[in-house]
Amino acid sequence: xxxxxxxxxxxxxxxxxxxxxxxxxxxxxxxxxxxxxxxxxxxxxxxxxxxxxxxxxxxxxxxxxxxxxxxxxxxxxxxxxxxxxxxxxxxxxxxxxxxxxxxxxxxxxxxxxxxxxxxxxxxxxxxxxxxxxxxxxxxxxxxxxxxxxxxxxxxxxxxxxxxxxxxxxxxxxxxxxxxxxxxxxxxxxxxxxxx
Amino acid sequence: xxxxxxxxxxxxxxxxxxxxxxxxxxxxxxxxxxxxxxxxxxxxxxxxxxxxxxxxxxxxxxxxxxxxxxxxxxxxxxxxxxxxxxxxxxxxxxxxxxxxxxxxxxxxxxxxxxxxxxxxxxxxxxxxxxxxxxxxxxxxxxxxxxxxxxxxxxxxxxxxxxxxxxxxxxxxxxxxxxxxxxxxxxxxxxxxxxx
DNA sequence: CTGGTTCCGGAACTCGTAGTTTCGTATTTT
DNA sequence: AAAATACGAAACTACGAGTTCCGGAACCAG
Numbered sequence: 001x002x003x004x005x006x007x008x009x010x011x012x013x014x015x016x017x018x019x020x021x022x023x024x025x026x027x028x029x030x031x032x033x034x035x036x037x038x039x040x041x042x043x044x045x046x047x048x049x050x051x052x053x054x055x056x057x058x059x060x061x062x063x064x065x066x067x068x069x070x071x072x073x074x075x076x077x078x079x080x081x082x083x084x085x086x087x088x089x090x091x092x093x094x095x096x097x098x099x100x101x102x103x104x105x106x107x108x109x110x111x112x113x114x115x116x117x118x119x120x121x122x123x124x125x126x127x128x129x130x131x132x133x134x135x136x137x138x139x140x141x142x143x144x145x146x147x148x149x150x151x152x153x154x155x156x157x158x159x160x161x162x163x164x165x166x167x168x169x170x171x172x173x174x175x176x177x178x179x180x181x182x183x184x185x186x187x188x189x190x191x192x193x194x195x
Numbered sequence: 196x197x198x199x200x201x202x203x204x205x206x207x208x209x210x211x212x213x214x215x216x217x218x219x220x221x222x223x224x225x226x227x228x229x230x231x232x233x234x235x236x237x238x239x240x241x242x243x244x245x246x247x248x249x250x251x252x253x254x255x256x257x258x259x260x261x262x263x264x265x266x267x268x269x270x271x272x273x274x275x276x277x278x279x280x281x282x283x284x285x286x287x288x289x290x291x292x293x294x295x296x297x298x299x300x301x302x303x304x305x306x307x308x309x310x311x312x313x314x315x316x317x318x319x320x321x322x323x324x325x326x327x328x329x330x331x332x333x334x335x336x337x338x339x340x341x342x343x344x345x346x347x348x349x350x351x352x353x354x355x356x357x358x359x360x361x362x363x364x365x366x367x368x369x370x371x372x373x374x375x376x377x378x379x380x381x382x383x384x385x386x387x388x389x390x
Numbered sequence: 391c392t393g394g395t396t397c398c399g400g401a402a403c404t405c406g407t408a409g410t411t412t413c414g415t416a417t418t419t420t
Numbered sequence: 421a422a423a424a425t426a427c428g429a430a431a432c433t434a435c436g437a438g439t440t441c442c443g444g445a446a447c448c449a450g
Binding site: 203237244246 | 424425426427428429430435
């Protein structure tokens with residue numbers, strides 16, 4: 001499915017795309033997902049609602065696009081040790097989810113998942129698959145280094161790692177100073193048996 | 196805050212309470228939280244909407260009450276070993292969240308949390324606090340047995356344990372056979388350093 | 391330059407749902 | 421008996437998601 005050539009008619013204005021994403025991010029941070037209205041997004045962006053629905057088909061999709069915008073999920077490179085890699089990964093995840101707009105949007109989207117198959121597909125391909133692949137690389141490096149005797153259960157590890165951050169933020173709203181290091185040590189112990 | 200004595204006027208009908216909860220649970224399982232309408236709950240329960248709003252003030256509260264109904268969060272008693280206790284706890288949590296109605300309701304409610312302070316308070320006192328207390332007991336027993344050298348970080352443990360189940364169900368929808376045991380061994384390793 | 395197509399902001403519109411109110415009636419306490 | 425609260429049913433209000441139409445602008449092919 002190659003990209004279509006230039007379609008007939010007036011092309012879409014990139015600034016409209018940017019304005020929609022920016023307005024959505026601002027409003028998500030200010031009023032949260034439940035308080036987010038498409039009329040408000042259109043007004044803030046200085047855009048007609050039709051322009052929004054030309055790009056996205058539902059409100060959750062708009063919020064998803066805004067929350068994901070600019071997120072790079074690839075884990076940082078090799079730090080030379082498993083604990084270092086885990087800490088770096090934790091810092092990246094916590095860093096993203098500490099952004100109130102991203103965090104609130106994501107939590108709300110989790111509620112929509114299971115009701116909206118298309119959204120579920122986007123969530124899986126955009127978040128879960130790259131994350132699992134990144135985790136697998138990270139763990140494989142540790143095996144190659146000899147830090148791990150055998151390849152651990154990547155899916156379980158992924159759920160435990162990401163779920164821990166999610167659950168913590170759900171309860172405490174903010175990660176305390178040093179949280180990534182604590183989490184990394186916890187997961188390191190689970191993998192290697194060293195405390 | 197003692198319970199008030201009998202108020203004047205006609206008392207509330209217990210069967211109405213039960214019918215509302217039952218209808219909500221059924222509909223949650225059938226159409227999910229997003230598809231749940233208060234009119235449908237009232238119709239299914241054979242009840243006026245006013246009777247519902249006399250008991251709950253918002254839709255999320257109704258869903259919360261229905262999802263929580265009958266849930267006993269106290270961890271099962273002492274099995275004699277940390278690994279046994281962890282396995283039993285995992286089985287209870289996974290068992291509850293495998294119920295589609297409870298799972299879908301809970302996921303959706305997570306999205307509302309952060310937007311609704313009253314709901315957040317209910318969530319914390321109903322779920323988080325008893326869970327953390329139960330985890331603390333479980334870990335303290337392990338310390339007393341000598342299985343753990345010192346008391347671990349209970350809050351981190353709680354987030355990692357519950358978050359892992361949440362995240363797994365979010366991605367995979369169903370816990371596979373043996374999932375509680377795998378999770379319990381993972382957490383056991385994180386705590387003790389034994390793999 | 392012209393006609394066809396797609397875009398733009400703006401506004402009006404439809405439709406569904408949360409939550410409130412009202413009505414006539416039933417059940418309880420004082 | 422009177423006051424208070426409950427009940428089912430239905431009408432009602434308020435508001436937001438998503439659609440459609442407008443006049444006008446930007447692009448492509450001929």
